[in-house]
Amino acid sequence: DVKVTQSSRYLVKRTGEKVFLECVQDMDHENMFWYRQDPGLGLRLIYFSYDVKMKEKGDIPEGYSVSREKKERFSLILESASTNQTSMYLCASSLEDHNQPQHFGDGTRLSIL
């Protein structure tokens, strides 16, 4: 069965810290995505990657970076966490074919104090 695993369900960090959110998929998918989900705003795409070492900015990349050194792993990095980055973060993966759906992890609820 398809599996996307996010390393933490809940995370609490302090303002200014460097934060790493990890995501691993076991389906050999080419594409991986990071979203944040906020009440009333739905899902917004932060970054995505269509191949190892490749990355593309989404709609709201400011304050974030990503790393994809291996096909199965896609990391989201908050360079210097701020309180407005408190949110639910969702990772997803998909095959290269744009008609194929994305498969999501269970999310990481991140609080920045």
Place this chain on the structure above:
Amino acid sequence: GNSVTQMEGPVTLSEEAFLTINCTYTATGYPSLFWYVQYPGEGLQLLLKATKADDKGSNKGFEATYRKETTSFHLEKGSVQVSDSAVYFCARNSGYSTLTFGKGTMLLVSP
């Protein structure tokens, strides 16, 4: 740019009622369309999809038909259950296999 608009919630229904959640999309290109469901505390799960005009996606009693003439993909179910209570997201694909999501519609079903 691409966008998806879905009805605001919450939608509150009694068990066995008929459900419709409206979704419209911008007509740029020929997108595939998706409905996802999010249960409390979980990520999104694919509910159904349609890849071309007049296709009907269906799963677990839910249906949606790709209507190119009205740029719509409304979600329907004939008889909802309490276990259907969740947030439902409509989405269309955009460039690079990315998805553009609607803001989500919460469904609350009471016994």
